């Protein structure tokens with residue numbers, strides 16, 4: 001009731017929710033009460049949460065921030081939703097996001113932009129900007145996000161919260177609307193590393209319904225929270241501290257790194273020589289996969305359908321012309337182009353080779369260090385509208401986060417400090433399946 005009241009009172013200014021489900025939430029809270037009374041101990045029992053509107057929720061609109069799916073009510077729950085509900089979570093509703101998770105500012109949403117709770121003239125980051133803003137404004141203690149190129153970590157940084165992008169394959173993608181399937185990964189967003197660890201305990205695990213889900217023994221992500229930093233080798237990629245990094249972001253990042261050094265960690269300069277290629281490689285691979293994934297929105301099976309189609313071609317073309325926003329169309333066109341005969345080798349195949357080089361850089365780095373650290377974003381949260389006219393400028397918002405997705409590694413952003421009232425994030429990158437260690441480092445600040 002407390003959180004629903006806050007959503008009701010404050011979200012008109014922030015616009016972080018696209019759907020609020022108060023009756024279902026109160027019923028779930030009652031059910032959680034009954035389970036508690038019986039002495040049950042599920043990890044999220046009675047915890048209010050919000051689901052990014054990319055996760056299918058049975059009987060509730062699942063829009064993915066798009067006019068195309070505005071009329072879509074999912075007939076089933078995503079695995080993440082199912083697992084969190086089983087763990088006792090009380091879902092308050094669905095959070096706003098960039099259309100089909102394409103964006104870094106939450107301005108491409110069909111439902112209007114989300115505002116940063118720390119400064120309403122600024123963006124909350126994206127694409128999981130609704131989840132980040134809702135957690136930052138204390139409208140909900142925890143929310144889910146998805147991260148294809150930075151969409152959990154960048155909004156977490158901009159809103160001053162913690163967000164974890166798990167190792168690819170750790171969290172099931174079943175029922176999570178696909179953008180770029182080889183990069184997409186769901187994860188937790190909450191105030192602290194400890195809260196994220198608890199959420200991840202509920203979210204992660206093998207799922208036979210996702211062919212890329214990894215079968216591993218269950219892990220308790222809170223186990224490493226109290227780890228000692230003595231002797232931990234933290235690599236600082238020199239490419240993440242070069243030109244283009246705002247000086248105030250650099251200062252706050254360096255101050256946070258000094259705290260880790262004080263606690264006994266050893267800071268080592270490393271190099272990820274191909275990281276400069278990550279944005280161009282991503283903007284070939286991600287649009288290619290998106291153009292294929294978004295082919296399913298044809299006005300026939302579900303979602304938006306144009307009025308009075310003349311014939312099948314008219315149905316397809318008008319449905320897609322009217323249902324998708326400008327950024328989504330741009331990606332579909334680029335993706336179709338790089339996959340087409342004659343261009344495939346020059347763009348798509350080349351990007352896949354670069355992707356391997358980027359993963360190799362990380363492999364070599366992790367022979368030297370245990371964790372990699374640096375800024376999450378090159379700049380402070382920017383003003384609404386500041387980058388919307390220039391897609392390339394917008395794409396550079398993810399310059400430090402994208403390589404992690406191309407390699408499939410786990411990454412996290414945690415609050416490092418502030419510049420005025422604006423939050424700055426510290427990014428921690430780990431080796432495959434080393435989320436617990438990242439959470440342990442982040443927990444040192446609490």
Ligand code: GLN
Pocket residue numbers: 101102103104126127146147148149150151152179286398
């Ligand atoms: N901003 C990046 C993009 O627009 C990443 C988005 C994401 O991680 N979903 O593609």
